[in-house]
Amino acid sequence: MEVDMNGVIFALSYALDKVESELIGVDIDHAKWVAYMSVLTGKTYDMSFEQLSDLAACAAMHDNALTQYNAGGRDRGLDPSVFGLHCTFGQENIAGFPFYGDTTDFITYHHENADGTGLFHKNDNEVPLAAKIIHLADMVDVSCKVKDVSVENYKTILNYLNSNTDQMFPRDLVQHFLTKFTEEFYLSLKGRSIKDLLSEELPHNVREYPFEQVRGVMNVFGQIVDCISSFTRNHSFCVADKVTRMARFYGCDDQIIERIYIAGVLHDIGKMAINNDILEKPARLSETEFAYMQNHAWYTYVILSQIRGFEDITEWASLHHEKLNGTGYPFGKTGKDLSKTDRLLACVDIYQALSEDRPYKKGMEHTKCIDIMRDMASKGLIDAEITEDVNTVFKVAPEVTTSDRMI
Template sequence: MSDVRTLSLSETVLTLSAALDLVSPLLVNHHRRVAYLAATLAHEAGLPPNRQHDVVLAGLLHDVGAFSLQERMDTLHFELQYPQTHAERGYLLLKTFTPLGTIADYVRYHHQRWDERDSLPGPIPPESLLLHLADRVAVLLRDDEPVLNQVGGITASILKHGGNMFSPELVEAFQAVSKREYVWLDVTSPGIETIIQEKLARTEVALPSSALAELSRLFGRIIDFRSSFTALHSNGVAAIAERIAQLHGFTQEECTLLRIAGNLHDLGKLSVPRELLEKRQGLTPADHNIIKTHSYYTYQVLSPLRGFDSIRNWAAFHHERPDGNGYPFHVKDDAFDQGCRIVALADVFTALTENRPYRPGMAPEAVRRELKAMGTRMQLDQQLMAAVNDCFDDLTVTCLSAKEQALSEYLRFRGAFDSWSRQGKA
């Protein structure tokens, strides 16, 4: 069984950050670059180590509330309209996990202009202003020219906006670090993740094992809340997987780990544009090919986590089949173990009950018939399917309860965001 107790908060945040930047090649490493620049500026500005650590985590997640591809691409413009919209969403998501409550405040105001800071009812965290500067420096970086040739132009752009867009004190700190060649070479290095890990290791924050399931639920919300059609999905998969494991006599630890895998199974779907998830006229073969990549990315994004191999496989293999004809790895036999088969079944069970843009959700008896047919076709494990058939009513209640919980969370999230929007802050 995986030993997940050694995981740290920074490791898991780095994992989520990597997934967030998969949506476009133009965004690869954006969160890491902002995190590195924020760390460098925070050190130059004299922030204590714990606040430097937090600003790195905030940099790694600052655009977590940008739900659509268009929103993410818009953030690459140096001056953009309505930037606070995705920042507010990010705040609302991150504050639900207590260890990230502080950085949620940093993310909330990471597009706040210096000369408009007094327009808000309360003080702006200095870390937010620092993130804003780091983010805008990052968007000025280009990959088509040697970075040291860009330093003069980037520095001139930042100096031009000192005292209006950016804090004069932070611009002064930026001027100091901009003269150090290694900073620019680090921020554009292919090894930037390792560089950030070294910075975080100096002030590591251990993640208690009891918090891992809660953190995975946050991941599930970030994955699912991008669209009303997927808003309930991961919580349903997690609950069904855990319940099947309980009914099959798994230990409490194994049941919890399967719940975590259920929450994380669609992590790679952050690489799929929301516009595709909400397409109403049906998916083309080209669309299907894009969507089929998501479980591959779930595997790749989770792979760096120490002691996470079993959870990674259970999460990433949810579109594999017992006969080896699933995707994208075509695993079978021992590689497609009982945990993988449980999550795969839980994913199908939950998906069949859900409304999608192109079809309504199925009634319980229709779900039962479809699952049985899939077991007969070796698309799901036959023995597991037979056992599930015996406890189908129990699982139906579990699924309904999980969906009600997720719906309550989603409506609370939407309600808070809509209330903020009505106040004219968007």
């Protein structure tokens, strides 16, 4: 499958910013800024394009396990006795990514200090250079909000680095960073979009990947989404699995099935932009809360439409709450605008949601789910034929085995 892997990782990193902003107050685009500063620093070490690509991907993914870390509504804060879990699981999660080279410990050690006082108390010589670069870029952005470009902020960055050299950051690394990050260079970033800056420094790498590898990347993001709420555990995987089985039932060719799987696993990625209080509310949502929650489908569109070559996947994923009679969201499309795959995603999402336990209801049996869907079809909301096909395919074996990797 042909994929712009950096494009995918940077677009989906938006979902990671949201989690990190809730936990430690970073700004949106934090992951991109960390990736950007990492690439600039990596270039001062004469890293190759392949090394820079791997570094940028790990930098963008540095906190990918934060939803797992706080899964199930837990709020562990930054307790140093357990905070290292987000590093080890974050590294494990990216194990299947299609890197060019060895990225061992790039994420595991992204909180190690030069003086050995980091989360794992590693000495400087035990930590790969890439992990040190990510650490510096991460902490500079967390502490100084790099995107707020000004003469004053440059002084803040310099002060921060000076007061933490030798303790948090090795002296030679700080020097490398500052050879690129001069005041003149920093001020030249004012008003520039981080997306443009990043793509100038790191050209896109559209390549052919085996689907297994692409799926590995997408599954990490599906897991991040499923972990943000204890009530939707495995929802994205189950939708992806069921929509794939339906696509097989319809005789779609393998390439289409692969793309439908991705739409299924990412259909709720926009939930990452929704406040946790709403996602975790242990009761039915009020009208206002529900209207706010509806934005998630719009955010799915916003996030996925940034990925070149994902136009069909973006459509299928972001239209999963549209209704044939035009009462759905986010666009209020009607039947004439909704393809069979759009309708299929909508039906499978409803079937899956009905069959799952929620704080205000128990998961329903297959027959009850189909009864409700038939009623919706009779009201012109969803596709009647697909509803019958869902009945045919899932009445025998609705359950799926999914990964379950809460920590």
